Amino acid sequence: MTRLPALGLAWAWLVLFALAPLAAIAIVALSAPADSVPPFVFAWDLTSLGAAATDPLYRSALGLSLRLAAIAAAGCLALGYPMALAIARAPARWRGVLLLAAMLPFWTGFTMRISAWIGLLRDDGWIDRAFVLLGFAPPRLLYTDTAMWIGAIYSYLPFMVLPIYARLSKRDPGLEDAAADLGCAPVWVFFRVTLPLSLPGVAAGVALVFIPATGEFVIPELLGGPGARLIGRVLWDEFFNNRDWPMAASLAILLLPILLVPPLCVRLARRRP
Amino acid sequence: MGAVQGRFLSAFLEVHGLTVRYGAMAALDGLSLDIRRGELFVLLGGSGSGKTTLLRAIGGFVRPESGAIVLDGVDMVALPPHRRPVNTVFQSGALFPHMSVAANIGFGPRQRGMGKAAVAARVEELLRLVRLEGFGARRPHQLSGGQQQRVALARGLAASPALLLLDEPLSALDRGLRAETAAELVSLQKQLGTAFVLVTHDQREALTMADRIGVMRDGRLAQTGTPREIFEAPADRFVAAFMGVANLWDGVVRADGVTVDIPALSAAIALPRPVPPGPAAFGVRPERLRFGAVPGENVLRGVVASATYAGETLTHRTIAPGGGAIEIVEPAHLARSREGEVAVSFPISAGLVFPA
Numbered sequence: 001m002t003r004l005p006a007l008g009l010a011w012a013w014l015v016l017f018a019l020a021p022l023a024a025i026a027i028v029a030l031s032a033p034a035d036s037v038p039p040f041v042f043a044w045d046l047t048s049l050g051a052a053a054t055d056p057l058y059r060s061a062l063g064l065s066l067r068l069a070a071i072a073a074a075g076c077l078a079l080g081y082p083m084a085l086a087i088a089r090a091p092a093r094w095r096g097v098l099l100l101a102a103m104l105p106f107w108t109g110f111t112m113r114i115s116a117w118i119g120l121l122r123d124d125g126w127i128d129r130a131f132v133l134l135g136f137a138p139p140r141l142l143y144t145d146t147a148m149w150i151g152a153i154y155s156y157l158p159f160m161v162l163p164i165y166a167r168l169s170k171r172d173p174g175l176e177d178a179a180a181d182l183g184c185a186p187v188w189v190f191f192r193v194t195l196p197l198s199l200p201g202v203a204a205g206v207a208l209v210f211i212p213a214t215g216e217f218v219i220p221e222l223l224g225g226p227g228a229r230l231i232g233r234v235l236w237d238e239f240f241n242n243r244d245w246p247m248a249a250s251l252a253i254l255l256l257p258i259l260l261v262p263p264l265c266v267r268l269a270r271r272r273p
Numbered sequence: 274m275g276a277v278q279g280r281f282l283s284a285f286l287e288v289h290g291l292t293v294r295y296g297a298m299a300a301l302d303g304l305s306l307d308i309r310r311g312e313l314f315v316l317l318g319g320s321g322s323g324k325t326t327l328l329r330a331i332g333g334f335v336r337p338e339s340g341a342i343v344l345d346g347v348d349m350v351a352l353p354p355h356r357r358p359v360n361t362v363f364q365s366g367a368l369f370p371h372m373s374v375a376a377n378i379g380f381g382p383r384q385r386g387m388g389k390a391a392v393a394a395r396v397e398e399l400l401r402l403v404r405l406e407g408f409g410a411r412r413p414h415q416l417s418g419g420q421q422q423r424v425a426l427a428r429g430l431a432a433s434p435a436l437l438l439l440d441e442p443l444s445a446l447d448r449g450l451r452a453e454t455a456a457e458l459v460s461l462q463k464q465l466g467t468a469f470v471l472v473t474h475d476q477r478e479a480l481t482m483a484d485r486i487g488v489m490r491d492g493r494l495a496q497t498g499t500p501r502e503i504f505e506a507p508a509d510r511f512v513a514a515f516m517g518v519a520n521l522w523d524g525v526v527r528a529d530g531v532t533v534d535i536p537a538l539s540a541a542i543a544l545p546r547p548v549p550p551g552p553a554a555f556g557v558r559p560e561r562l563r564f565g566a567v568p569g570e571n572v573l574r575g576v577v578a579s580a581t582y583a584g585e586t587l588t589h590r591t592i593a594p595g596g597g598a599i600e601i602v603e604p605a606h607l608a609r610s611r612e613g614e615v616a617v618s619f620p621i622s623a624g625l626v627f628p629a
Binding site (some may be wrong): 175183186 | 322332353355363369371432
C-alpha cells in the first residue's frame with residue numbers, strides 16, 4: 001500500500017516528461033509545415049518522415065553522428081576502463097580521492113571546458129607548440145574531425161568510468177585469487193575473470209556515452225570543421241533556420257529506434273542462458 | 274618396505290620459520306610445520322590465530338617476511354600462486370559465476386595446458402567423484418550450498434594438485450550436511466591419497482577428520498599430534514581449554530611433586546604423574562566428573578549454582594568453597610538435577626597438569 005504513492009509518482013514523471021514530449025514530437029512529425037504560429041498544421045502527413053528517412057543529406061548527417069558516437073564510446077572505453085580498474089584496485093582510502101580527481105573537471109561549466117580545449121588545440125596553441133618543441137610538424141587540430149573526437153571523448157569520459165568502476169568495485173577478489181590458484185597468470189586472470197564479470201558495467205558505460213553523443217550539437221559546432229554537419233546541427237537548422245518543425249521532429253523520431261537498438265541487443269544477449 | 278615407509282612418513286611439505294606481518298602485528302611468528310605425504314592435516318585455531326594466513330602463504334597469496342615453504346624439495350616462497358603445484362578450496366567456494374559447473378571444474382586442467390577432450394573427460398570423472406553427474410551444464414547459482422561446495426572441491430582436485438588446501442570448507446553448510454560432507458571429504462581424501470591441509474575452528478570437525486592436528490595460537494603451532502594425542506594429552510593450558518577442558522584452575526605443586534594445592538577449590542589434589550614443584554595449572558574435563566564422594570579418587574566439594582539441560586547432556590555448575598567454578602557434564606538420560614551442597618569425584622588419572 002505504501003508503495004502506491006511512489007509508484008504513482010514514477011508514472012506521473014514518465015508520462016509528464018517522457019511520453020508526453022514524445023507524443024508531441026510525433027504529432028509535429030506527422031504535420032505539414034505552414035506559415036503560421038506554431039509553423040505547422042496537423043495533417044497525417046508522412047512527407048517529412050519519408051524525407052527524413054531517405055534524403056541523402058540527412059542520411060550522411062546521421063552517419064556522421066553515429067560515427068562520432070562510436071568513436072566517443074570506443075575512446076572512452078579505451079581510456080575509461082583502465083582508469084576504472086586502477087581506481088578499483090587502489091587502496092580503499094585512495095579510492096574516493098581518485099574518483100573525485102576523475103570527476104572534478106566536470107564540476108566546471110561544459111562550455112568553459114570546451115573553450116579551454118579550443119585554446120589547447122588552436123593553431124600555435126599548446127599542443128601545436130609542444131609538437132614543434134619536440135621537432136614535429138604542428139598537427140593543427142582545431143576545426144577538424146580529430147578535434148571533435150578529442151572533445152567528445154574528453155566530455156563523455158566520466159559516463160564510462162563511473163558504471164565500470166561501480167561494477168569493478170563490487171568484484172570479489174576471491175575469484176581472482178581462485179583463478180590464480182588454478183594456474184592462471186595475472187594477464188589471463190583479467191581476461192577470463194575480471195573483464196567478463198565487469199561487462200554489464202561496460203554495456204552501461206557504452207550506452208551512457210553512445211546515446212547522448214549521437215545527438216551532440218555543441219562539440220562539433222565548437223571544435224569540428226565546416227564539414228561536420230551532424231544530426232544535431234541539421235536538427236537545429238531545420239528547427240531554427242528553416243522553421244520546418246515537422247522535418248526537425250521527424251529526424252528526432254527517427255533517431256529513437258536507432259538508439260534503442262544497442263540496449264536491446266545487450267538485454268537480449270544477457271537473457272540468453 | 275622400509276624405504277617406502279620412510280618416504281611415506283618423510284615430510285612432503287616443510288614450513289620453516291615462517292613469519293608474516295600485517296603492519297606491526299605478526300600473523301605468523303616463525304612457524305615451522307611438516308606435512309606428510311598423503312595425510313589429512315587439520316589446522317585448528319580460533320579467529321586471529323593465523324591459520325588462514327598460513328594457508329594463504331602456502332597458496333602464495335601472502336608474502337612472508339622470512340622463512341621457507343618447501344614442497345617435495347622445492348622452495349616455493351618466491352613462486353607466484355599460478356606457478357605453485359597446490360590448489361585451494363576457498364571458504365566461500367569462489368566459483369566463477371559466469372561459467373558453467375563444467376567450465377569451473379575444467380578451469381585448472383585447461384590452464385595447465387590439457388587438451389579439450391582430455392579436459393572434458395577429466396570434468397566428467399570429477400563430477401562422478403563428487404556425485405554431481407549431469408550438473409555440468411548448470412551455473413553455480415543454480416546449485417545448493419552443499420553442491421556448490423562439492424563443485425569447489427572438484428575444481429580444486431581437477432588439476433591433480435600435489436597438495437590441496439581447504440579453508441573452512443564446511444563452514445557455509447548447515448549442521449546435518451556438515452557431518453555428512455566431512456565424512457565424504459575424508460573418504461575422498463583416502464581414496465585419492467592427495468595430501469590435504471584443512472583449516473577449521475571447529476574442534477569436533479578436526480577430531481573426526483584429521484590424521485594429525487596442528488593447534489594454532491598467536492601465529493605459532495601450540496601443539497601437533499594425532500586427534501587422540503591432542504584430546505587426551507593437551508600440551509598446555511591453552512590447548513586444553515581449546516579442546517574443551519572447561520575446568521582449569523591455578524595451583525601450586527607441593528615439594529612431593531604429586532600433590533597440587535588449588536586455592537580456588539580450597540582443596541589438595543593428587544596428580545597422575547610427578548611434576549616439578551611450583552606454580553602449575555590443573556585441569557579436568559567436565560565429563561570426567563561425577564557426583565558423590567568416590568573412595569580412591571579426587572573429591573571436590575561445592576554448592577550447585579546452575580543446571581543447564583542441552584538435550585544430550587545436563588551440565589551442572591557448582592561453586593567451590595574457594596570461589597572457583599566446577600563444571601560437571603553428564604549424559605542427560607542418566608542424570609538428575611542437583612541442588613545444594615554436593616561432592617564430586619574424578620579418577621586421579623583424569624587429571625591434567627601443566628607446570629608453569
